[in-house]
Each structure stands twice: as structure tokens, then as C-alpha cells.
Amino acid sequence: MTFDAFSLRGRTALVTGARRGIGAAIAAGYAAAGADLILLARDAAVEDTLEAIKQNGGEATVVTADFADPDAVEAVATDLARERRVDILVNNAGTIRRAPAAATATADWQHVIDVNLNSAWAVTRPIGAAMVERGAGKILTIASLLSFQGGITVPAYTASKHAVAGLTKALANEWGSAGVQVNAIAPGYISTDNTTDLRADPTRETAIRDRIPAGRWGRPEDLVGAAVFLASAASDYVNGHVLAVDGGWLAR
Numbered sequence: 001m002t003f004d005a006f007s008l009r010g011r012t013a014l015v016t017g018a019r020r021g022i023g024a025a026i027a028a029g030y031a032a033a034g035a036d037l038i039l040l041a042r043d044a045a046v047e048d049t050l051e052a053i054k055q056n057g058g059e060a061t062v063v064t065a066d067f068a069d070p071d072a073v074e075a076v077a078t079d080l081a082r083e084r085r086v087d088i089l090v091n092n093a094g095t096i097r098r099a100p101a102a103a104t105a106t107a108d109w110q111h112v113i114d115v116n117l118n119s120a121w122a123v124t125r126p127i128g129a130a131m132v133e134r135g136a137g138k139i140l141t142i143a144s145l146l147s148f149q150g151g152i153t154v155p156a157y158t159a160s161k162h163a164v165a166g167l168t169k170a171l172a173n174e175w176g177s178a179g180v181q182v183n184a185i186a187p188g189y190i191s192t193d194n195t196t197d198l199r200a201d202p203t204r205e206t207a208i209r210d211r212i213p214a215g216r217w218g219r220p221e222d223l224v225g226a227a228v229f230l231a232s233a234a235s236d237y238v239n240g241h242v243l244a245v246d247g248g249w250l251a252r
């Protein structure tokens with residue numbers, strides 16, 4: 001007997017923001033699990049990710065859009081939905097701006113909401129609609145611990161991550177009966193460029209690490225198993241779930 005419910009062979013996965021960090025790790029992991037990739041990136045300079053995908057036996061094409069411009073993202077996603085069969089969508093591109101709420105400029109608020117929420121929506125609606133028409137698909141959004149908690153001086157980020165968790169559940173309700181599963185991963189504190197400032201602040205770094213039951217920061221590779229699971233047939237009856245991959249943070 002063989003068990004290959006976790007295999008992504010024959011599937012095409014669209015991953016946003018895969019030049020570095022968590023998106024790059026997921027794209028490389030998907031290639032190792034058998035998928036081919038479409039990378040939707042800010043620009044075409046994604047050589048390291050392309051090389052990792054190739055090393056893992058996958059093929060990739062690159063499409064570009066700036067997620068600060070949701071209309072441009074929607075145009076690209078609409079073309080993709082027409083031209084390619086996307087079996088798996090990973091909404092990963094994201095940004096963060098740290099400042100106390102009273103000192104947060106509206107332009108910074110708008111930028112974070114555009115990148116993290118409005119552009120995720122701009123990709124998900126056309127790609128998800130095509131999945132619903134075909135009767136199959138997997139949508140996975142990278143949420144956050146700040147989909148559950150308030151965070152410290154990142155109001156727009158927290159609002160955007162609560163919103164994508166809500167959208168995950170709303171779309172799961174609508175699209176589940178059409179064979180499309182919509183889930184999210186809430187990563188814990190992961191060593192990427194997103195958390196450089198926190199790791200450079202000795203007080204915050206120690207406070208964060210001390211609270212993590214695993215006793216260490218996460219690595220982008222720590223997210224790959226959950227991302228493969230939620231993209232594969234192994235999760236066909238999992239829908240509308242936000243899966244924490246946080247070294248135990250939320251259990252504390």
C-alpha cells in the first residue's frame with residue numbers, strides 16, 4: 001500500500017511574495033512535493049527561489065505586480081485565471097509598518113491594508129472563481145498570531161491579519177460545497193526580514209523567545225509541512241481553519 005495524499009504531483013501552485021522568507025520556503029517545498037509554480041512577485045528578480053524550485057524538481061513561471069496597487073494585482077490575477085489552471089493559491093505577500101497608533105500616518109495604514117488585505121482579495125476573487133467553476137481548488141492565506149491578538153504598535157498589520165482570517169472563513173462557507181477549501185496558517189515569530197527590527201531589539205527578542213514553548217524563533221522551513229498539508233488531498237475535509245504554526249505560542 002502506498003499513501004500519497006500529501007503529494008502535489010500534477011498540481012500548479014500560485015504563490016505570492018515568494019522572493020524571500022516564508023513564501024520562498026513554501027514555493028521550494030511545493031516543488032519538492034511535486035508541484036509546478038507560478039510566482040506572483042513585485043518584480044522578476046526572484047532568481048534564488050527559481051533555483052530552489054529547479055533543484056527540487058519543479059518548474060516555475062514568474063508574473064509581476066506591485067501589491068501596493070490592488071487594481072493592477074486584480075488585472076494580472078484575472079488574466080492568470082483565464083490563461084492558467086491554478087490548483088493551489090498561497091496568499092503570502094505581506095508587509096508591516098511599526099508605529100504607535102496615534103503616530104501612524106494614514107498613508108502607512110492604507111499601504112499595509114492594500115498589500116495584506118486588498119491585494120490578497122484581488123488575487124483570490126478571480127482565481128477562486130475559476131476554482132469554483134472547475135469544482136476543485138485549495139486556497140491558503142498566511143495570516144498571523146495577530147489574527148488572534150492585538151500586537152504591539154502594529155495597528156494596520158493587526159487589522160489586516162484579523163481581516164484575512166475572517167475572509168478565509170467567509171470564503172470557506174461560500175466555496176466549500178464547490179470543492180474548494182479555503183484555510184490559513186498563522187505563523188508564530190519567524191526569522192525573516194519581517195521581524196528584523198524585533199530580533200535587533202534585545203528586550204523584545206528575549207521577551208518573545210522566552211514566551212515560545214519551543215524555546216526558539218521559527219524558521220521559514222517550519223511552515224512548509226502545514227502548507228503542503230493544506231494544499232494537498234490530505235486536507236480535503238479541512239475548511240475555514242486558521243492553523244497556528246507557532247512553536248506553541250498561543251497555548252501559553
Ligand SMILES: NC(=O)c1ccc[n+]([C@@H]2O[C@H](COP(=O)([O-])OP(=O)(O)OC[C@H]3O[C@@H](n4cnc5c(N)ncnc54)[C@H](OP(=O)(O)O)[C@@H]3O)[C@@H](O)[C@H]2O)c1
Nearest residue numbers: 017019021022042066067068093094144189190192193194
Ligand atoms: N515573519 C513572521 O514572523 C511572520 C509571522 C506571521 C505572519 N507572517 C506573514 O508571512 C508572510 C510572508 O512574510 P515573511 O515573514 O516571509 O516576510 P518577508 O521576508 O518580508 O517577505 C515578504 C514578501 O512579501 C512581498 N511583498 C511585500 N510587499 C510587496 C508588494 N508591495 N508587492 C509585492 N510583493 C510584496 C515581498 O516581496 P519583495 O521580496 O519583492 O519585497 C516578499 O517576498 C506575510 O504575509 C507576513 O505578514 C510573517
